[in-house]
Amino acid sequence: DIQMTQSPSAMSASVGDRVTITCRASQGISNNLAWFQQKPGKVPKRLIYSASSLESGVPSRFSGSGSGTEFTLTISSLQPEDFATYYCLQHNVYPRAFGQGTKVEIK
Amino acid sequence: EVQLLESGGGLVQSGGSLRLSCEASGFTFNTYSMTWIRQAPGKGLEWISTIRPNGDTTFYADSVKGRFTISRDNSKNTLSLSMSSLEAEDTAIYYCAKGGWCDSLGQGTLVTVSS
Numbered sequence: 001d002i003q004m005t006q007s008p009s010a011m012s013a014s015v016g017d018r019v020t021i022t023c024r025a026s027q028g029i030s031n032n033l034a035w036f037q038q039k040p041g042k043v044p045k046r047l048i049y050s051a052s053s054l055e056s057g058v059p060s061r062f063s064g065s066g067s068g069t070e071f072t073l074t075i076s077s078l079q080p081e082d083f084a085t086y087y088c089l090q091h092n093v094y095p096r097a098f099g100q101g102t103k104v105e106i107k
Numbered sequence: 108e109v110q111l112l113e114s115g116g117g118l119v120q121s122g123g124s125l126r127l128s129c130e131a132s133g134f135t136f137n138t139y140s141m142t143w144i145r146q147a148p149g150k151g152l153e154w155i156s157t158i159r160p161n162g163d164t165t166f167y168a169d170s171v172k173g174r175f176t177i178s179r180d181n182s183k184n185t186l187s188l189s190m191s192s193l194e195a196e197d198t199a200i201y202y203c204a205k206g207g208w209c210d211s212l213g214q215g216t217l218v219t220v221s222s
Contacts, residue, residue, distance in 0.1 A: 001169075034208055036152070043202065043212050044152060055210075087152050091208035094166040096142075096154035 002027050002090055006099035012107040019075040021102045023088035028068045032092035035064055035073045038101075039084045047086075048073065078104070109133040111203050111213030121222045123193050129186040129203030129213060137161070137181040140207040143188050145199035146215075153199075156188065157207050170196075195222045 003026040013019050023033065031051035038044040046055055048064040051071055061076045075082055083106055088099040115127040129141070142157040156177040157166045165177050176189040186203050200215040 032208075036209075038152075043214055045212075046210055049208060049210065085151075089152075089154070089209060094157065094207075095168050096157065096166075096207070098144075098152040098154060101151040 001095055002029065002093060002097050004088055004090055004097045004099040006086075006088060006102050008102060009100065010103040010105065012105050013078050014107045015078055015080060017078045017107075019078050019082075019104060021073045021086055021104075023066075023071045023073070023099050025069045025071075025090055029090045029092035031067045032090060033064075033066070033071050034089045034091060035062075036087045036089065037082075037084045038087065044087065075104075080106075109205055109211040111205065111211060113201065113203050113213045113216040116201065116216030116218045118219045118221060119193055121194060121220055123220070124189070124191040125193065125218060127188040127190070127201055127203075127216055127218070129188075131184045131186065131203075131205070134205065136184040139205055141177075141179060141186045142204040142207060142209055143177060143186075143201060144204055144209065144212075145197075145201045145218075147196070147199040150199075158186070190218070193218075193220045195220050 005024045007022050033051045035048040036044040052064045063074045085101045085103045087101050110132045112130045143155050155168045158177045174192045178187045198220045202212045202215045205211040
């Protein structure tokens with residue numbers, strides 16, 4: 001089974017900061033990776049699919065990159081509404097696997 | 108607009124059974140795989156099962172294999188999850204999701220297993 005490892009598990013950042021979250025797959029998954037955002041008490045929302053494609057309506061400050069085993073989610077200029085937990089999901093093979101999550105907190 | 112409405116959650120004793128349902132609308136249900144994921148209190152997201160569009164192929168996480176059964180009724184646009192031999196560790200919010208890549212999630216239904 002493929003394991004997904006996110007780093008960091010948590011981070012503190014300020015409004016306006018550039019934020020990068022990494023997700024590593026234990027085996028190659030091509031570009032079959034999605035990123036989700038979850039705010040406290042809310043339903044997770046998919047931001048990015050196929051590693052780098054932005055969902056409709058998602059601000060352009062979010063971007064994704066990578067292929068194979070290493071992927072990144074970048075927020076170019078962190079906004080107050082971006083403080084949340086982010087998860088990656090490999091959708092290349094079954095069983096699917098989420099990363100453990102990265103909590104982005106206010107510094 | 109995609110809508111997914113889960114139901115069937117509740118409080119159940121350890122060893123008990125429960126059946127969750129998800130009513131889908133806003134897309135052509137019988138052309139999409141459908142997925143259940145869950146989130147234990149204060150924990151991350153966990154994929155638990157996916158079923159192909161015509162229901163002939165199913166996939167399960169090891170944590171639920173042999174205890175949970177995913178099914179679908181394409182005539183009613185409904186996804187189901189039958190859960191048996193429930194354990195305290197199954198306590199979670201259960202979300203249904205569209206597709207094998209979870210492009211939309213429902214609001215979730217809470218399952219609480221008391222020991």
